[in-house]
Amino acid sequence: MSEFNNRIAAQRHLLQLVNGKGWESEELFGLSRKAIERWTVANRIDPRSHIVELVEAASSKLFFLANKSQEQVSEEYKATASEIALIAKAIESEIRRCS
């Protein structure tokens, strides 16, 4: 699979981990800053909570996929797979702790 498609798959995996909790009002739709803001407001989540910090960290690693649509046919950024995997593990344990 291309790097681009791998990163989409990583984003999907993170969203499925976060949304595994079953939020009060709305799932997290994406990892853009605005989608994260909507999710925290809709579900009345403390924006300073650890889960929000982790989601924002994931967003910053994948920001170009979360926000941009025009240049996605280019393979732009160096692989950050190991960092993403660490964040995913932390999100998984945080969701388990909160559930």
Added chain:
Amino acid sequence: MHIYAFGSICRGEIHPNSDVDLLVIGGGDVAQYDPDIYSIYTYLRIQELWGEGNPFAWHLSLESRLLFSSDDQDFLRSLGKPAPYSCCARDCEKFLSLFRHARASLTDSCASRVFDLSTIFLSIRNIATCFSLGVVKSPNFSRSSALLLEKNAVPLSVVGYQVLERARVLCTRGYGPKITDDEIDAALRELDAVYDWMSELVERAKRT
């Protein structure tokens, strides 16, 4: 350092919900710009994209306007035309694969449905853009490129297309009404035809 507007505003496609795509090109100091506002590139990377004939280079070449230049030069114009686009079949296959994975996820899991619909929108739009550039030779970088391919347009109802587009806006800009289960089911019913359409574009790209 150079700043450009590109995309819909340069095509004259102005909608109340349109955002403005901004590109900043610079040297080593370019990382200080906000990635939520700008697409950020170094001069070197832009030159590489030009040399590869990447669709994004073609997009910038055809649909960008200089907003600021620190040296009174128009950097993108100085590069001339990008190299010919030669990876159309590979890129179309990539977006078909993206579509396939998103559709499988939609049927396997309920935890990322809006994201999966958004990814399907992205795959449809990008395969159409690549096809228009690489096969039809009439590049279309619009958000609606898949609907504007005339006889090659995506076989998707207007309502189905709008559901996918709304999903994209929810994922990227975080606004708009939620997508209902009925809307998701209706969109899902149209995806077999979309898959066949994408497969056909891939085959035609391979023959070109």
